[in-house]
Amino acid sequence: MSLAAAIRATPGIPCRPWLRHVLSPEQWRALGAEPNLALLAMWGDSHAVHALLREPAGMLAVTVTVADGRYPALSPWRPGARLFERAIHDLWGHAATDATDERPWLDHGRWDVTAPLAARPPSRIGAAPPVTFLAADETLDQVPIGPFAGGIAEAGQFRLFTRGPEIVQMESRLGYLHKGIPALMRGKSPRAASRFAARLAGDASVAHSIAFARAAEAACDTPPPPRALALRAVMAELERIASHLADIDALAQAGGAPLAGTPCQRHREAILRAAQRGFSHRLMMDSVVPGGIATDLAADGEDALRIAIAALGHELPAIARLCEVLARRLDGVAVATPIAAAALATGGPAGRASGADSDLRRSPGYRPYQDLNVSPVREQAGDAAARLLVLLAELRDSARMVRTLLAELPDGEIIAALPQASGEGFGWAEGPRGDIWTWLRLDGGQIANVFLRDPGWLTLPLLEAAMAGTDLSDWAAGRASFGLSHAGMDL
Amino acid sequence: MSDRVLSPWHSAWRHLRDRPAAGPIPPVDEAGIRDLAARLDAAGIRRLGRGLALHALDPGSCGGCELELRAIRDVAYDLARFGLRFVDSPRQADVLLVTGPVTRTLQPALQRAWEAAPDPRFVVAIGDCAIDGGVFKGSYAVAGGVDTTLPVDLVIRGCPPTPGEVLEGLLMLLEANAARPG
Numbered sequence: 001m002s003l004a005a006a007i008r009a010t011p012g013i014p015c016r017p018w019l020r021h022v023l024s025p026e027q028w029r030a031l032g033a034e035p036n037l038a039l040l041a042m043w044g045d046s047h048a049v050h051a052l053l054r055e056p057a058g059m060l061a062v063t064v065t066v067a068d069g070r071y072p073a074l075s076p077w078r079p080g081a082r083l084f085e086r087a088i089h090d091l092w093g094h095a096a097t098d099a100t101d102e103r104p105w106l107d108h109g110r111w112d113v114t115a116p117l118a119a120r121p122p123s124r125i126g127a128a129p130p131v132t133f134l135a136a137d138e139t140l141d142q143v144p145i146g147p148f149a150g151g152i153a154e155a156g157q158f159r160l161f162t163r164g165p166e167i168v169q170m171e172s173r174l175g176y177l178h179k180g181i182p183a184l185m186r187g188k189s190p191r192a193a194s195r196f197a198a199r200l201a202g203d204a205s206v207a208h209s210i211a212f213a214r215a216a217e218a219a220c221d222t223p224p225p226p227r228a229l230a231l232r233a234v235m236a237e238l239e240r241i242a243s244h245l246a247d248i249d250a251l252a253q254a255g256g257a258p259l260a261g262t263p264c265q266r267h268r269e270a271i272l273r274a275a276q277r278g279f280s281h282r283l284m285m286d287s288v289v290p291g292g293i294a295t296d297l298a299a300d301g302e303d304a305l306r307i308a309i310a311a312l313g314h315e316l317p318a319i320a321r322l323c324e325v326l327a328r329r330l331d332g333v334a335v336a337t338p339i340a341a342a343a344l345a346t347g348g349p350a351g352r353a354s355g356a357d358s359d360l361r362r363s364p365g366y367r368p369y370q371d372l373n374v375s376p377v378r379e380q381a382g383d384a385a386a387r388l389l390v391l392l393a394e395l396r397d398s399a400r401m402v403r404t405l406l407a408e409l410p411d412g413e414i415i416a417a418l419p420q421a422s423g424e425g426f427g428w429a430e431g432p433r434g435d436i437w438t439w440l441r442l443d444g445g446q447i448a449n450v451f452l453r454d455p456g457w458l459t460l461p462l463l464e465a466a467m468a469g470t471d472l473s474d475w476a477a478g479r480a481s482f483g484l485s486h487a488g489m490d491l
Numbered sequence: 492m493s494d495r496v497l498s499p500w501h502s503a504w505r506h507l508r509d510r511p512a513a514g515p516i517p518p519v520d521e522a523g524i525r526d527l528a529a530r531l532d533a534a535g536i537r538r539l540g541r542g543l544a545l546h547a548l549d550p551g552s553c554g555g556c557e558l559e560l561r562a563i564r565d566v567a568y569d570l571a572r573f574g575l576r577f578v579d580s581p582r583q584a585d586v587l588l589v590t591g592p593v594t595r596t597l598q599p600a601l602q603r604a605w606e607a608a609p610d611p612r613f614v615v616a617i618g619d620c621a622i623d624g625g626v627f628k629g630s631y632a633v634a635g636g637v638d639t640t641l642p643v644d645l646v647i648r649g650c651p652p653t654p655g656e657v658l659e660g661l662l663m664l665l666e667a668n669a670a671r672p673g
Contacts, residue, residue, distance in 0.1 A: 110595040116631050147600050150579030152547045152560045155597055176596050177551050180630035195626055202555025202651070246561070262566055269567035282653060283555055487554045 003027075003034050004055045007062065015424040015439075016218040020050070020061040025072050028064040032074040032081075038345035039074060040458075041437050042084035043451035044092030046119040052426070052437060052453075054345070061426070061439075066094045073099035080344045080458050087491075090175075091182070093118040103132060106175035106490065116183055117449075133159045133171045140168055143472070147176050154486040162472055170467035172460055177490035185450050190216035190290035190418060190440075193447050197438070198285045200452055201488030203246070206232075206239040207431030208438075208452060208488070209288035214427030215438040215450075216290035216418060225413040228292035229367050234405050235275075235284045235293075236429065237398040238305070241312065242271050243432030244349075244391045244398075247483040248323065251388055254476040255329050260322035267312045274308035277301040292415030302406060313399045320392050330384035334478030336466035337382055344465075346458040348434020349390045350482050354382035354462070360430040372401050382466070384474075384481035420445030431455060433483050454488030520663065527645060527667040542574030543665060546584035546608070550601040550640075551633065552591025555651040556618040560588065562654040563661075575661055581608040586664065589641070590651075592620040592627045593634045605641050613664060616643045617657060619650045 007027065012019030023031070031037060031053065037060070041052040045063075049071045053060045064071050073096035074081040085096040086105035093115030095102070107114065109128020113121040135142070146157040155176040161169040181200055185193040190213075197212035198205045210232055217224060224232075245268040252261030272282040278301025279287045287294055336346075341354035351358050355378060361369040362376065377393040379386035422445075427438045434455025441448045463482045470478050547560055563570050564577055578584055581604045593601060605614070616637040619625040623636040637643050647660040 108596040110598070111631050113631055147597065148548055148581075148604055150546075152557050152564065152577065153549070154552070154554055154557065155549050155600070176600075177549075177591075177594060178596065178632050179551060179592065179594060179627045180632040181627075184627065184630055199553045199555070199626060199650075202553040202558055205553075205555065246558070249565075265562075265565040266567060269562060269565070272562075276653075283558065283651070285555070285650065485554055487552065 002036075002055070003030055004037060004053070004060050005057065007031075008058075008060060013424070015061055015426065016221060018059055018061050018426065020063055020424065022063045022065065025064060028062065029072045031062065032072075032077040039078045039080050040345060040435070041439075041451065041453040042074065042081055042088065043439065043453075044088040044094055044117065045449055049088060049094055050439065052439070069093065070095050070097050072097050075100040079461060083457055083461065091115065091117045093122075104128065106178045108175060116180060131157070131173050133173070135161055137161075137168070156486045160467070160472065160475065165472050167467050167470045167472055167475065170464045172464060174460070174486050175490055177487045179491070181452070181491045182450050185447050187446055189445055190442070190447065193450070194289050195286060197452060198288075200491070201454055201485040202283060203243050203485055204239065204431040204433060204436065204454070204488060205283050205285045206235045206288055207429045207436050208454070209286075210236060210429040211427045211436040211438040212440075212452065213288055213290040214429070215425045215440045216427070216442070218425030218427060219423040219440060219442045220418045220421040220425075221423070222291065222416055222418050224292040224416055226367075226410040227412045228414045230405055230409055231293050231297055231414070232288055233368050233372075234297075234305070234402055235279060235287060237402045237405070238271060238275050239284065240398045240432045241395060241402075242268050242275075243483070244395050245271070247480070248319075248388065248391055250480045250483075251330070251384070251477060252323075252326055254480040255326050255384070257322075257326040257329060260319065260326045263315055263319050263322070267308075267315065270308045270311060274301070274304040277304040289415070291418045292413070294415075296414050297409075305402065306406060309399050309402050312395075316396055316399070323388060323392060327385040327388055330388055330477060330481065333384040333474045334463075334466040334470045334481060335381070335383045336462050338380060340465045341382065341462055344458050344462050346434070346462045348431070348455045348459065349387055349394065350459050350462060351434065352377055353379045353386035353390045355380045358435060360428050360435045363428070368405065372404060374401070384478055387481040433485060434459060452491065454485060456484050456486070456489035459484055460489065520659075524663050524666045527663055542576070543585045543668070544578045544583055545575055545586045545588055545661075546578055546581050547588045547590070548581075548601060548604055549590050550592075550597040550637075551594035551627070552618070552620065556590035556621075559651045559654050559657060560590065560617070563658050568654050568658055570658070573662065573665065575665070581605070584608045584612065586613040586615060587641075588615050588617055589621055589637045590617045592624040593637060593640050594632055595634050596632070598634050598640055601640050613644045614641050615660065615664065616646045618652060619648060622646050622648065625650065
């Protein structure tokens with residue numbers, strides 16, 4: 001019996017749909033060293049640190065108690081733990097013993113408090129350490145980028161260490177967009193707090209709203225009505241289509257083949273206008289709420305969506321052919337090996353282009369996707385061209401799913417009232433850029449603690465790894481191919 | 492639905508022939524233009540040329556407003572037909588388009604970007620968060636709206652504002668600028 005199976009057999013704290021197991025520091029460290037366990041998320045609590053792990057047999061939620069402000073690090077074994085450990089220190093004040101990187105991540109020394117989510121946040125005394133980058137080799141040249149880097153882009157700082165035209169190492173510093181969303185959600189009802197989930201990352205507003213709503217519904221043990229589930233899936237696939245079209249366009253611009261991007265821009269706009277007709281908001285913000293959806297699909301919106309999807313479906317083969325030129329230019333650019341992607345447990349199009357078999361829409365019992373036969377799209381090359389091919393294949397599949405969902409919409413209620421319950425729950429959704437996880441604890445119907453895990457946490461380290469050995473002139477295209485949301489990671 | 496595959500060249504040619512994407516020019520509020528022109532005069536801002544260079548700054552947005560800014564730049568709204576264009580540096584900019592609340596961490600960088608923009612310069616606060624911090628106001632990590640850091644000339648409401656609303660605001664700025672004695 002594996003260690004994970006042994007832990008799963010012990011009693012745990014109900015954290016629907018699973019149990020959360022409290023481990024000793026020795027068990028926690030042993031889990032870190034266990035192969036076949038993917039680390040998906042790590043976050044803090046007042047006096048504990050939680051982690052969500054996945055093994056082939058299922059999910060595992062575990063907790064280690066913080067003693068004297070410290071807990072054992074997982075980063076020596078799991079490279080994906082590094083950013084989580086830095087963020088846990090900045091937000092909750094818990095330090096990871098033996099961590100591979102102890103620099104701050106979200107806290108740039110500009111807040112009045114330190115550890116704002118701690119039980120008693122201490123005031124800041126003295127200046128915060130300056131932002132530092134670790135050069136592997138002092139003879140390398142450095143290219144500083146950001147935090148404002150031009151274009152219409154999110155703020156973030158990158159440092160490229162180069163030798164001649166080749167990027168040897170890339171380092172990132174995000175956290176500039178940190179708005180304190182977990183703190184703002186505390187003490188609010190799930191319905192009031194869902195406005196923040198919808199505004200964590202504007203390009204995955206629906207997906208984050210769904211993951212948050214599902215966590216609240218799990219904690220209250222109240223499933224939403226079938227019509228709400230179907231319409232949520234319609235919105236999620238529309239968001240994926242809009243996001244993939246925007247990402248292909250961005251890749252076409254950065255890759256020097258803008259002709260391939262132009263039809264994407266046009267269809268994206270048509271999809272958003274149809275979404276406005278159907279759900280009264282172009283980005284469908286605040287349409288998904290805990291318990292169901294806020295407003296039903298408008299009568300004329302259904303036709304608008306059908307027309308927009310049909311037009312896209314008609315032109316997708318032409319878009320794919322325009323992308324053949326682009327794909328040749330992206331051949332071998334920013335290669336993320338399947339080994340690196342597996343070590344980080346990166347999902348989403350970036351992970352799937354590097355061989356990862358990860359798509360939460362295919363997770364067992366996820367309605368309505370279980371009846372939709374989501375196509376498993378995978379590539380093995382791990383370069384920007386492979387990521388482009390994954391995006392194109394998923395566009396086709398999402399358009400098919402919207403057509404099927406609209407043809408078979410169940411009738412009935414669109415929202416179920418959530419009781420003022422206490423409890424814990426997990427929720428998840430497959431966002432346009434990858435797997436999204438939400439954990440929350442309710443206390444008398446109010447949020448006591450919450451963590452929203454954007455896919456960026458595991459995509460950024462893969463992007464950094466892929467940039468090593470890439471030509472400096474391919475930096476923009478390589479980065480665009482990963483489609484990273486800084487706001488989603490910055491909380 | 493037809494299974495006929497369009498050739499890329501046919502598809503590209505169709506985009507040129509039909510010009511279907513760029514929508515009609517939104518109506519612009521005359522009273523708003525006069526009001527804005529008066530405020531620009533009162534602020535002593537010299538008149539700029541007929542075309543304006545726009546520079547986007549994100550001091551804390553969720554990314555939603557950026558999606559709509561990209562939409563006005565792209566084929567569907569085609570900003571360039573009005574003489575408006577995006578530039579990559581504040582040094583080349585006439586107008587700073589600021590999205591999102593101002594996080595405490597980005598407050599100094601926003602100030603520096605504004606200082607780098609040559610005078611005269613317009614500041615447009617785009618979206619509800621840029622106006623007063625929106626849903627994020629009161630957070631330990633958020634200073635508030637753009638006016639906590641920069642003088643704001645024009646606000647465009649919405650969460651996010653639609654591309655039509657952003658375009659209407661920018662056209663108002665263009666008209667107000669042109670309407671003033673120069």
